[in-house]
Amino acid sequence: MNSYSSKLLEEAVNELSRLPGIGRKTALRMALHLLKQEVAEVERLGNSLINMRKNIKFCKECFNISDGEVCEICSNPKRDFSTICIVEDIRDVMAIENTAQYKGVYHILGGIISPMDGIGPNDLNISPLVEKAKSKKVKEIIMALPTTIEGDTTNFYIYKQIKHIEIKLSVIARGISIGDDLEYADEITLGRSIINRIPFDNEESM
């Protein structure tokens, strides 16, 4: 039994608990917190969510989330449009942008191939990527998908789609994290980092 003394509260808790990772107890805590806030503040929260959902667009170039037709990255003339980095979603773009090491553009797949979740190649932005690869403006495609079976499957699927096009295809380096002890690394990561070793003077110092 979960007897809320108020239908309004119950409704709010129901809606909040639909958010990912939010159970009913956390949702209740949030709702009670909101009840203590000013009306204007709760309106700002509610309206910002509705506003975002209604007005947000996806960049027609890279499928990044955007306020306009083309996102800030794709409309920046300083970026290198001959290099495309393929990522799963917008969070990966933010992570790579935060490194300040990448000057190319992105292509957001909107997910990875995952038969378990019913996500096939047609649910992802793969054909626009193949079009871009064919356009001859692109010289290199960098795969930056997760190192999981799903990520590898997606990498392989994309590889098969563009292998007949003359283009450089690379994948981001996997290996021991900076600052990590070798003894704690998993065997596959350590094994790969030995196989894929690079010349000593080639490594960029951090």
Added chain:
Amino acid sequence: MNSYSSKLLEEAVNELSRLPGIGRKTALRMALHLLKQEVAEVERLGNSLINMRKNIKFCKECFNISDGEVCEICSNPKRDFSTICIVEDIRDVMAIENTAQYKGVYHILGGIISPMDGIGPNDLNISPLVEKAKSKKVKEIIMALPTTIEGDTTNFYIYKQIKHIEIKLSVIARGISIGDDLEYADEITLGRSIINRIPFDNEESM
């Protein structure tokens, strides 16, 4: 740097991360989740929060959250209005209601005395409680506040306010939880549970 590619997304993340226990990463995950939902669904979430904040009332009897002037518990003629259980907030009411062991009514303080957080007796619903205690309709007041310094301080403050009134004042039993091993109980709880032992045949079996 946290470069969101969209101002709308950034605003939504800012607002979500003001919720208790929600950091910016979780807020971003929530916002991206909402972007995948139907517009109608996001509107339902946003509006349910605004609606709740605008229209919710506090029961004029017990200060419970309510849709009307008087909450469902206080307007239920089957409840025992001669017994009042004092609790910190509405979550405690729900916890006690879930036990189905209590037929009296409640009085929600709206917090406990906590000088560290700047909460004094005047910030809580204590004077209406004293009025109720004086009204002679109430026979027993049960203290069900947290077993913390703040809870004890609040208990003692309320005790001082009503000790001159002829009324039974009790506090919920503290002791070893059902199913717990003695060896893992903390000393204070175990000590108190020995001091406050009850006759064997008195204990209600679960």
